[in-house]
Amino acid sequence: MTIAACVLAAVMVGIGETMLSPALLPMINDLAPELLSGRYNAATSLAFTVGFTLGPALAGLMLQHGLGAHLITGSIVMSGLAAILAHRLALRLPASANRMTQAPPATPQVSAL
Secondary structure, eight states: OHHHHHHHHHHHHHHHHHHHHHHHHHHHHHHSOGGGHHHHHHHHHHHHHHHHHHHHHHHHHHHHTTOHHHHHHHHHHHHHHHHHHHHHHHHHSOGGGOGGGSOOOOOOOOOOO
């Protein structure tokens, strides 16, 4: 049962990453003022790096002290909260930053010489 739950969790994270990666950075660049675009991208990269660094360290400490059930419960609660906040943010994004519903721009036709 534990192995199945871990495999399911890994699959869910993989699907989420696959959906997030192509949309996040273009959306950040659409929202950022032109002069601050680099700083917005750096802040996003820093947030991911801090999460990838602190997450395993804190999880290891919690498991070492016998708080595995609290770790799983906290992860579920925080994931649910993140989903709710992401949905609320999506409702407030300007149309220019959320171009997923618009038709892709037409590609220019190249004429043969």
